Amino acid sequence: MEGRIHSIETFGSVDGPGVRFVVFLQGCLMRCRYCHNPETWSGEAGEMMTAEEVFRRALRYRTYWGEKGGITVSGGEPMLQMEFLTEFFSLAKEKGISTVLDTAGNPFTREEPFFSRFQELMELTDLFLLDIKIMDGEKHRFLTGHGNGNILDMARFLSDRGKDVWLRHVLVPGLTDGEEDLRALAEFAASLKNVKRFEVLPYHTLGLFKWEKLGIPYTLKEVPVPAKEEVDRACRILRTEEYRGYLEQPGRVSEK
Numbered sequence: 001m002e003g004r005i006h007s008i009e010t011f012g013s014v015d016g017p018g019v020r021f022v023v024f025l026q027g028c029l030m031r032c033r034y035c036h037n038p039e040t041w042s043g044e045a046g047e048m049m050t051a052e053e054v055f056r057r058a059l060r061y062r063t064y065w066g067e068k069g070g071i072t073v074s075g076g077e078p079m080l081q082m083e084f085l086t087e088f089f090s091l092a093k094e095k096g097i098s099t100v101l102d103t104a105g106n107p108f109t110r111e112e113p114f115f116s117r118f119q120e121l122m123e124l125t126d127l128f129l130l131d132i133k134i135m136d137g138e139k140h141r142f143l144t145g146h147g148n149g150n151i152l153d154m155a156r157f158l159s160d161r162g163k164d165v166w167l168r169h170v171l172v173p174g175l176t177d178g179e180e181d182l183r184a185l186a187e188f189a190a191s192l193k194n195v196k197r198f199e200v201l202p203y204h205t206l207g208l209f210k211w212e213k214l215g216i217p218y219t220l221k222e223v224p225v226p227a228k229e230e231v232d233r234a235c236r237i238l239r240t241e242e243y244r245g246y247l248e249q250p251g252r253v254s255e256k
Contacts, residue, residue, distance in 0.1 A: 003084030004046035016100035018069030021058040028077040030144040036207030040076035051087040070098025079107040089124035102129040105151035135184040159192040166197040182237040198240040
C-alpha cells in the first residue's frame with residue numbers, strides 16, 4: 001500500500017509523548033484560514049512511498065524514542081489515506097511501537113465503508129491528537145470551509161470507546177478566543193471521559209510565506225499573535241491544568 005508523503009520529521013517533540021518519528025501525509029479537504037502548511041492541501045502532490053518503506057525508515061531511529069516515544073502520523077489530514085495509515089500502524093504495533101494520530105477529524109463519518117475502517121484503525125492507535133477549531137458550527141465553517149458536527153461526533157465516539165485523546169485548540173485573536181466560544185469548548189471537553197491533555201496552540205504567521213508562494217490570498221494578515229496574557233486567560237477558561245495525562249504535568253502551551 002502506497003501513501004502520498006509530504007515530509008518526515010525524525011525527532012519530533014511536540015506531536016505526542018516523548019521523541020517521535022513524525023510522518024506528514026499529503027492532502028486535506030479543510031481550508032483553515034490560519035493553516036501554516038497550505039502546501040499539504042493538494043491530494044495529488046507528495047512523494048509516493050509504501051507503508052513498509054516508511055516503517056523501515058522509522059525503525060532506524062527507534063533507539064532514540066525511549067519508553068514514551070514512537071511514531072506519529074500527521075498531515076494534511078491523515079485519515080484521507082486510511083488504508084495506508086492502517087497498514088503503517090499495523091506494522092508498528094507488530095513491533096510494539098507507540099502510535100499517535102494527529103487529526104482534525106474532518107473525514108469522520110459513521111457511514112460505511114469509512115466507519116468500519118476507522119474502527120480498525122482505532123484499535124491500532126494508542127493516542128489521538130484531535131484539533132478542535134471552535135464549537136460553533138457556523139463559525140467553524142467560516143474558519144475552515146466545513147462544518148464540525150462529524151468532528152464532535154468523532155470526539156464523543158472516542159470517549160465512549162475509552163481511546164486516549166489530547167485535545168488541541170489554536171488560539172486566534174478575534175476568531176477563536178472569544179469567552180463564550182472558549183467556555184463552550186471547556187464544557188465539551190469536560191463531557192468527554194478520555195481527555196488526557198488539553199493544549200493551547202498560539203496562532204502564528206510563520207507559514208504566511210507559503211500562502212504567498214502558492215498565490216493563495218491570506219485573509220488574516222492583520223491578525224496579531226496572541227500575547228502571553230491572552231494565552232494564559234484561554235488556559236484558565238479551558239481549565240487545561242485539569243488534564244495531566246501521559247506526562248503528569250499541566251497542559252502545555254506549544255509554539256508549533
